Amino acid sequence: MRIGELARRTGVTPRALRYYEEQGLLAPERRPSGYREYGDRDVDTVHGIRTLLAAGLTSAVIAEILPGLPLPGRRRPGPTCPELLAVLARERARITRQLDELEASRALLDAVMGADAPSEVIRTPGR
């Protein structure tokens, strides 16, 4: 499929898809005309990219770990190398921290909203 259809099927703009390619996240074929030609798998790949981007991973990091992503119909390329594992662990830890912060923040908002309720004083965590 061409870029427009992939855009429709993923909800991602063509501009973003070209950006992903520029960053090494996608490598579509090219027609003689220069048009990009994507495969069906790219739909899942793009979804994976978006999920990781939403978690705050940079495109550079995603480019590193993308080859190992267990997407539907994708062959697993065997065991992951150790330095890659370190990156993964670091990012995982970052995400876990961010989950905690988000929950703290949501609790803070809840305290503001449900102020008529028990109205406990919230202890904000020291950094």
Added chain:
Amino acid sequence: MRIGELARRTGVTPRALRYYEEQGLLAPERRPSGYREYGDRDVDTVHGIRTLLAAGLTSAVIAEILPGLPLPGRRRPGPTCPELLAVLARERARITRQLDELEASRALLDAVMGADAPSEVIRTPGR
């Protein structure tokens, strides 16, 4: 206290503290010399600001909801107005969505890391 001590006690740089003031999040007194003079409560306020910033709220939004924050030693200014409640609800929803995305992302990373394990194919959620 002056800006340097507040910076030390919060782990936030003086530059950031001035920025918060510029955005209407803090309003310290001024000495005749022009030096900012902060109160003890500002320590908690800054922690609250950081928590909300970490959750992706913009400083403009934080400025709106800050007066209602139930911080230690702070008087609650009565029930919150309805349009403010709408903002709060919207942000809360955004945070909840982001929590889901983060968990999805962490699961994705786990799948890559523990690839030797059961190795199930991960279904990325369609947007």
Added chain:
DNA sequence: CTAGACCTTCACGCCGACGGCAGGGTCAAG
């Protein structure tokens, strides 16, 4: 009184993930 730490106000720089536009080629239908 002087040194050094601290503070002030500009004002430009940065980063990442794109948006948007210009100027031009491609392709299928009528």
Added chain:
DNA sequence: CTTGACCCTGCCGTCGGCGTGAAGGTCTAG
């Protein structure tokens, strides 16, 4: 053969939360 939808490659713009000087005033210990 033309029209309209689609695609290409640059390349500059944006946005938020600061970082990083520059040029100068203030405070306090010795």
